[in-house]
Amino acid sequence: MAKKTDVTVEEKLRALYDLQLIDSRIDEIRNVRGELPLEVEDLEDEVAGLNTRVKKLEAELEVSDNDIKSKKILIDDSKAAIKKYSEQQKNVRNNREFNALSKEVEFQELEIELAEKHIKEYRAQIEQKKEIIAQTQERLTDREKHLAHKKGELDAILAETQKEEEMLMQKSNEFEGQIEARLISAYKRIRNNVKNGLAVVPVERGASGGSYFTIPPQVIVEISGRRKIITDEHSGRILVDEDLAKEEQEKMSSFFSKI
Numbered sequence: 609m610a611k612k613t614d615v616t617v618e619e620k621l622r623a624l625y626d627l628q629l630i631d632s633r634i635d636e637i638r639n640v641r642g643e644l645p646l647e648v649e650d651l652e653d654e655v656a657g658l659n660t661r662v663k664k665l666e667a668e669l670e671v672s673d674n675d676i677k678s679k680k681i682l683i684d685d686s687k688a689a690i691k692k693y694s695e696q697q698k699n700v701r702n703n704r705e706f707n708a709l710s711k712e713v714e715f716q717e718l719e720i721e722l723a724e725k726h727i728k729e730y731r732a733q734i735e736q737k738k739e740i741i742a743q744t745q746e747r748l749t750d751r752e753k754h755l756a757h758k759k760g761e762l763d764a765i766l767a768e769t770q771k772e773e774e775m776l777m778q779k780s781n782e783f784e785g786q787i788e789a790r791l792i793s794a795y796k797r798i799r800n801n802v803k804n805g806l807a808v809v810p811v812e813r814g815a816s817g818g819s820y821f822t823i824p825p826q827v828i829v830e831i832s833g834r835r836k837i838i839t840d841e842h843s844g845r846i847l848v849d850e851d852l853a854k855e856e857q858e859k860m861s862s863f864f865s866k867i
Contacts, residue, residue, distance in 0.1 A: 618834040620787060621808075621848050622856055624795060627783040628808040629860040634776050635805050637769045644762045651755040658748040665741050672730045672737070679723040679730075686716040686723070772867045779863075791837070798844055808846045810853030816840040823847070 615623075693709045693716070700706045784792050798807035809817030811831055816823060821842045823831075831838050832849040839846055 615786075617836055618852075620791060620837065621834055621846075621852060623783055623787050624791065624808045624846060625810075625848050625853060625856045626860055627780060627787065627795065628806065629856065630776055630780045630783065631799070632805065633864060634773060634780065637773050637776070640769065641762065641765050644758060644765065648755065648758050648762055651751060651758060655748065655751050655755055658744055658751060662741060662744050662748065665737050665744070669734060669737050669741075672734050676727050676730050679727045682723045683720050686719045689716045775867050795846070798846070802843065802845070806845065808848060809840075810848050810850050812850060816843060816845055816847055819843055819845075 690713050693713045697706055697709045697713075700709065787795075795807045799805045804818070806818060809819075811817070811823060811828055814822045814825075814828065819840065819842060821840070823840070827838065828849075830836070831847050832851075834849070834852065837846060
């Protein structure tokens, strides 16, 4: 097998154009998926966030319930204390003891009043949180249904295209391995710099594919000679002649049909 350095310019051009045809096919497959993978990812993040919010609110509800229970225990304790102090007032020996017990009773009554106020606040918070939980659950159910639908769409597309994409990726890597690193680097740089990912294009009607800029006749002759790598001065794309392009398109169409 010839080394990369022994490969002719024509062979390099054919390999580059074949690589372009394969990568363009991969681009088409990925375009079919479009924004679906990102949509699914965003929906998964949103669902996870809503689940976290519901759990947080439910934990806060539990805290509020425990706070109410604590306040009710405090109220019961204060009522027991009031009963005890009231009984003691019946057996006091002087006004000083009576007044001291009266202050204790007054303090416990204030404790009860404050505890009841807190219970009222906690219950209002609970009702508010329950309403937010209900709204969040409704949103969560809607987002989960939407996520299931989008995942179904994505799974269906993947089922149709994943095998083909994997085979094409493998073939793309094989072609890259047949082309010298310098050309692959230039090819990838051009692909990244153009919107449609076309780094290697044929000459069509005297202009580079997809371009309105005409190519001088002498340059077209050089491209047809296949003796050196020529790039379009306007777009930077690598140029191949129309006959070579047709031959490789037919060859690769046959390959694609077998996948």
